[in-house]
Amino acid sequence: MTVGLINFETKTANPQYEGVFDIAPAELEQVKAKVKMIDVRQPEEFVGELGHIAGSELMVLNTLPEQLNTLPKDQTIVFVCRSGARSANAAAYALMNGWTHVYNMKGGMLLWNDLQLPVER
DSSP states (O other): OOTTOOOOTTOEEOSSSTTOEEEOHHHHHHHGGGSEEEEOSOHHHHTSTTOBOTTOEEOOGGGHHHHGGGSOSSSOEEEEOSSSHHHHHHHHHHHHTTOOSEEEETTHHHHHHHTTOOOBO
16 A cells, blocks of 8 residues: 555545545544545634544635645545535545545544544644
C-alpha cells in the first residue's frame, strides 16, 4: 500500500454526489493518523458542542475554492462536517478539481459523537 493512500473497507457511494464515497466514522478513527482530515464547518462549530476530531484541520467550506491547492494530491483526504452534507459537497468539489483520493465521513460529527468516538473541544 502506498503511504498516504487508504483503501477503506466501509466505503459506500454517497447518495447525493456521483463519484463521492462515504466512509464510516469508526474506520476513520482507526486510520486517522494516516489520512488528512479536513473539517469544513464554521469555526464556532469546530470548537463547539460537537467538538472536532483530534488532528483535523479547519477549512470552512466557502473558503475551499481558495484553499484547495494547499491540499496534497498524493494523500487520502477525508472531509468532515456536522452531518455529512457539507463534507460530501467538499469531496465532490475536490474530485471535480482533480483530487482523486477524497472521501466523506458519513454522518458527520453527529454520528461520530453518537458512537462516542473521542473529540477535542
